[in-house]
Amino acid sequence: MSCSRRKFIASGCALVLGTGLANIPLVQSMTINGKRYAMLHDESKCIGCTACMDACRETNLVPEGVSRLEIIRSEPQGEYPDANYSFFRKSCQHCDNPPCVEVCPSGASFRDEETGIVDVNPDKCVGCQYCVAACPYQVRFIHPEKNTPDKCNFCRDTNLAQGKLPACVSACPTQALIFGDANDPASAISQQIATKPTYRNKVPLGTDPQLFRIADRNGDLPS
Amino acid sequence: MSTGIFDSVQHAFHFDSLVWHGPIALYLFLLGLSAGAAMLAVVLKRWILPRNNETLNNRASENGLIRATAIIAPASILLSLVILIQHLTMPLTFWRLIIYYNFTSVMSIGVMLLQLYSVVLALWMALLFRHELDQLIDRWMPGRIKNIYPRVMQSVAKFENTLEWLLLGIAISLGAYTGFLLAELKTYPLLNNPILPLLFFFSGLSSGVAGVMLLGVTVFKARLDAASTHWLHKLERPVILCEALALAALFSLLFYIGGRSEVAALAAIGGGFWSGVFWLGIVGLGLLTPLMLQTFTPAEARQRVSFVVLLTSCSLSGVLMLRYFILYAGQMTVY
Amino acid sequence: MNGSTLAKHSSRAPISLPILVTPGLTDACKRVKKDYGHDEQKGYSMKGLVRIGWLALIVFSLSSGTAHAANPNKDVTNPEACQSCHRGDSAHPMLGLHGGDRYGPTNQAASCADCHGVGESGSLHEAEQTDIVRFTHMSETNNLSTPLAQQNQACLSCHLGTELRTAHWTHDPHANTLTCASCHQLHPSNDPMRGLAKQTQTKQCVDCHSTLPNDIDIFNYSSSGGSP
Numbered sequence: 001m002s003c004s005r006r007k008f009i010a011s012g013c014a015l016v017l018g019t020g021l022a023n024i025p026l027v028q029s030m031t032i033n034g035k036r037y038a039m040l041h042d043e044s045k046c047i048g049c050t051a052c053m054d055a056c057r058e059t060n061l062v063p064e065g066v067s068r069l070e071i072i073r074s075e076p077q078g079e080y081p082d083a084n085y086s087f088f089r090k091s092c093q094h095c096d097n098p099p100c101v102e103v104c105p106s107g108a109s110f111r112d113e114e115t116g117i118v119d120v121n122p123d124k125c126v127g128c129q130y131c132v133a134a135c136p137y138q139v140r141f142i143h144p145e146k147n148t149p150d151k152c153n154f155c156r157d158t159n160l161a162q163g164k165l166p167a168c169v170s171a172c173p174t175q176a177l178i179f180g181d182a183n184d185p186a187s188a189i190s191q192q193i194a195t196k197p198t199y200r201n202k203v204p205l206g207t208d209p210q211l212f213r214i215a216d217r218n219g220d221l222p223s
Numbered sequence: 224m225s226t227g228i229f230d231s232v233q234h235a236f237h238f239d240s241l242v243w244h245g246p247i248a249l250y251l252f253l254l255g256l257s258a259g260a261a262m263l264a265v266v267l268k269r270w271i272l273p274r275n276n277e278t279l280n281n282r283a284s285e286n287g288l289i290r291a292t293a294i295i296a297p298a299s300i301l302l303s304l305v306i307l308i309q310h311l312t313m314p315l316t317f318w319r320l321i322i323y324y325n326f327t328s329v330m331s332i333g334v335m336l337l338q339l340y341s342v343v344l345a346l347w348m349a350l351l352f353r354h355e356l357d358q359l360i361d362r363w364m365p366g367r368i369k370n371i372y373p374r375v376m377q378s379v380a381k382f383e384n385t386l387e388w389l390l391l392g393i394a395i396s397l398g399a400y401t402g403f404l405l406a407e408l409k410t411y412p413l414l415n416n417p418i419l420p421l422l423f424f425f426s427g428l429s430s431g432v433a434g435v436m437l438l439g440v441t442v443f444k445a446r447l448d449a450a451s452t453h454w455l456h457k458l459e460r461p462v463i464l465c466e467a468l469a470l471a472a473l474f475s476l477l478f479y480i481g482g483r484s485e486v487a488a489l490a491a492i493g494g495g496f497w498s499g500v501f502w503l504g505i506v507g508l509g510l511l512t513p514l515m516l517q518t519f520t521p522a523e524a525r526q527r528v529s530f531v532v533l534l535t536s537c538s539l540s541g542v543l544m545l546r547y548f549i550l551y552a553g554q555m556t557v558y
Numbered sequence: 559m560n561g562s563t564l565a566k567h568s569s570r571a572p573i574s575l576p577i578l579v580t581p582g583l584t585d586a587c588k589r590v591k592k593d594y595g596h597d598e599q600k601g602y603s604m605k606g607l608v609r610i611g612w613l614a615l616i617v618f619s620l621s622s623g624t625a626h627a628a629n630p631n632k633d634v635t636n637p638e639a640c641q642s643c644h645r646g647d648s649a650h651p652m653l654g655l656h657g658g659d660r661y662g663p664t665n666q667a668a669s670c671a672d673c674h675g676v677g678e679s680g681s682l683h684e685a686e687q688t689d690i691v692r693f694t695h696m697s698e699t700n701n702l703s704t705p706l707a708q709q710n711q712a713c714l715s716c717h718l719g720t721e722l723r724t725a726h727w728t729h730d731p732h733a734n735t736l737t738c739a740s741c742h743q744l745h746p747s748n749d750p751m752r753g754l755a756k757q758t759q760t761k762q763c764v765d766c767h768s769t770l771p772n773d774i775d776i777f778n779y780s781s782s783g784g785s786p
Contacts, residue, residue, distance in 0.1 A: 047731075049763030073727065080719025081710075081733030099409050105331035106323035126319050127312025130330050133242035136410045136558050147312045173768035202558055205409050 036116035037094065037154055038182035038210040039169075040189050040198065044217060045176035046087040048073050055171030059158050066141045068092070068152040069168055086216050092139045092152040093201065093209030094118050100131035100140065100149075109149070116182075116210060117156050122148040136205050154179070182210065235496035240410075240557045246310045248546040251401045252430065253303035255423060255542070257296045258401075259431015261344060261394035264292035265387050267451060268351070275450035284352050287445025288455060291438035293348055295431070300341065329407045333400050340393045346379055347386045398427040405553065413487040414553040418476055422469035422549075426542045429462045433538035440531050447526050456525075460517050463538065467510045470545075487556035497552040500544055509541010640670040646745065654745040673712050673744075693739035706737050713738045728763070 048071055056062060056069045074086040094111075098118050101109045108124035109131045111117070120131075125148045132140040132149055143150035155166040164170065169177045180189035189212075192198070198212040236245075268283045283289050308317045321338070325331045349356055353376065360372050379386075402420030409415050436455055439445035445452050477488035492498045516534050517525075524530055646652040659668040675691045691712050692704045703709075710733070722729035732740075741762070742749050754762070 047763060047767055048727075049760050049767065051760050051764045054757055054760055076723060076727070076730055080723060080730060083723070083730035083733070085727065085731060102327045103330065103407055104325055105328045105334060106319050107325045108319075108323075124319055124323050125313070126316045127314075128310075128320075128330065129242055129312065130328070133410060133554070134408050138240060138410065138557060142312050171764075173764040174770075205558060207409075 034114045034116075034183075035181040036096075036183045036210065037179065038116070038189055038193075038212060039094075039154070039166075040178040040192050040212040040214065041089040042176045042178070042192075042214040043087055043089075044214055045174045046071070046089075046216070047174055047176075048085060048087040049173065051171045051173060052089075052168035052177065055167040056152070059155060059167035062150070063144050066144060066150070068139075068150065089211065089213070090137070090139060091211070092118060093137055093207065093211040094152075094154065096208035096210060097206060099134040099136060099205075099207060103130045103134040105130065112156070115154075115156070117154050118151075119153045119156055120149050120151070122146060125149065136202050136207065137209070231496050235551065238555060241551070241554050243550060243554065244310070245547065245550075246306050248543075248550040250303045250306045250310070251404070251423070251550070252543050252546040253299040253306070254401050255398055255427025255546070256430045256434050257300040257303065258394045258398040259428045260292045260295040260299070260435055261340075261390055261431075262398070262428060263431050263435050263455070264289060264296060265347075265391040265394070267292070267455075269387060271451050271454050277449060277451055282354060284355065286451060287443035288435055288439040288451055289351070290443045291435045291445070293351065295434050295438060296344060297348065300337070300344070304337070329400070329403045333397075333404060336393060336397055336400060340390075340397055343386055343390050343393060347383075347390050349376070350380060350383050350386070353380075395424070398424040401427060405549065410557055411487070411553050412480075412482075412484040412558055413477065413491055413556060414549070416473065416476055416480075416484070418469060418473040419549070422466065422473055422545075425462060425466040425469050426545050429459075429466050430539055430542040432458055432462055433535035433542075436531055437535040437539070440528050447528070447531070456531075459534070459538070460514065463510055463513055467506075470505070470510075483556065483558050487553075490556050491548070491552035497548055497555070500548050501552070504544040505541050505548060508537050509544060512537045513541075644670075652745055654743075654747045655749055656744055657747075675712065693744075694737060696736050696740040706734075709737045709739065726759075 050071050053067060053069050053071060057064075057067065060068060062068055069089070069091040072088040072090050074088070076083040076085060078084055094117055096111075096116070098109075098111055101111050101118060104110075105128060106124045106126060108121045108126075110119060110121060112119060127142070127147055127149075129142065129149070132142065135151075140149045140151045142148070154160055155164075159165060159167055159170075166177075166179055169179045178189045178192055180187035182190055182193070184190060185194075192214075193212055196214055198214055200209045200212055203209070267286070267289055271277075272283055272286060272289070277286060284293070308314050311317060320331075320334045324335070356376075360369060364372070399420040402423030405411075405414040405423075406416060406419040432455060436452075436459070439455075440447060440452070474488050474492065477484040492501045513534050516530070516537070520530065641652055644652050656668045656673070660666060661668070673691065673693075690704075691709060693709055693712075694703050719729075719733070722733075741751050
């Protein structure tokens, strides 16, 4: 059942990619009132400094040992002095069709319709960890102090609430992170998505992730 | 060498993509056992015992096998719920599951099913043990309850037929639910497939058959030559065959899909600790041994209690190992 | 720096040894020295040193293979010869991080020439200033500088690329674009890059990269041309 759906979506994607309209139709396939916040990680600009990780930890008071955001460095590609690395952002993708929200038995995991941000309401959570297991991007963890699942929420309750950009975005020294409203065609992120070849992770699973990526030139992509 | 084995076992139970641990496997096993036993209880009482004229004085509760189901079904569901709640990161908030629902969530539907199951099972058992209950109420309860009790029982008895069908339906759903719970996880290709509910249904039924048989003939002294016992005994082989078929279908499907599914299947049964559990424990001990014993043991030896104990122990261990295997090996490979 | 990597050079003729030394040979290097905290007003009698040094070198190379030249003041493998001009101060001794290093079967002390080289055909240090390997911060690369590849080769002759990768992955992506001296300092007794806290390491990346032009293609960036 879910297999056939996966195959259907996969072949659908292949079709869309084949016609060279990879980004635009997929991005605007869903009509949602209000904003739909999305992020773009330009891997060709990322230097793997992990300043974003530090900023996230500091802003959102994430304890050591767990993280809402990780930059995964690939194995070196090539030999010294001509070796290079790829960097991959591992964090919540704020899916339009989030499996974590679908499986949550009490509705504690939710997708905010106003902003498209996927977040957790600790007051409804029982800690069954179904969402942690259900996230194909493996970005959820149990907060060691709150005992509830935690993950990136685009600084919804911290920076964003104060009208600031998410901590990772402002910390990036190379402007490799772009954050904005994907529903607004004039926003920087919409412009980037419309004009640059982006990709998203695990699209065939039908999650419709809202974390876009620009591939670097180092070749193979980590999964 | 010994440290190598130790490391490999360590790795089998501790890895990055592991979210749900052992208690969930135990929970799924007990839930399947309970559902299997409840299915058998209804079928035995409605069709098997009357057919063979085994119900003395119209009291099915006298039958050893029925008594076994009446212990296994409620006891294992209670234990499974305790284990489940214990496994929550905030066990004391479990009541939220009863207050808040999410109809897209398999687990939420499971919570509804479990509550319904508990009520229906309790009522059905009250009817089943009506005479025993009458005596208990009469001896221990205060007068007011004694007055209300017969009226309550009468009104419940009106729905006995409905309750039985309901119990059968819920038990079948619960048996499959254990599989759907894991099949919903898109993260893990080994779990995220439609065969899993079928496999868990059959293995739950298989554990039910084995559990009822084991407890029935040992504790409740069900006669091995009784027609009902014979029927249950004959049920073992087809159920185990169905379980084996579902298992074969699961891995055929994974290899057929290819990609990460194939990687997951190979990682699970193509080497390492869990592949040992699979081939030796699940296939060898849980499926082949009972089938062999059934097929090649002389008829007179099969009438011994020790034979039944051996056979059912193999089946039960196989099912328990299957739950652990699916849970752990399933979470090893991520899309 | 461990013995095994240094030992590789023990079989070479002394004259071709990569050399450890002192900056302060050119204007560019003097600027570097300022970073080290030296007082430029002190000045250095470079010419004197150079004469002595190169005399020593010639004597040394003529006697190729002999461990010591006759006059220790003229022996460039003897740091004292260089230090008679390139003095540093007590807080920043010229023989810093590598000062105590010993290598080879004779357990030889590291010398200035081990890193800075002895120049071409022994003429150097005085007339053709470009002949000595000068280690410069990337921001100081100019016409007088030793080319990046040559600077880094002096370090790489001992420090293997694989070891650098293990020590910190950032050695890899900067290998062709930054001089080692852009980050590392060997004349102080402790390299400021050593033992940095994780967050300080990150700050190093941020401080440098946030000054780069926004449209820079970091994967094709090269400092050797002086501009991206």
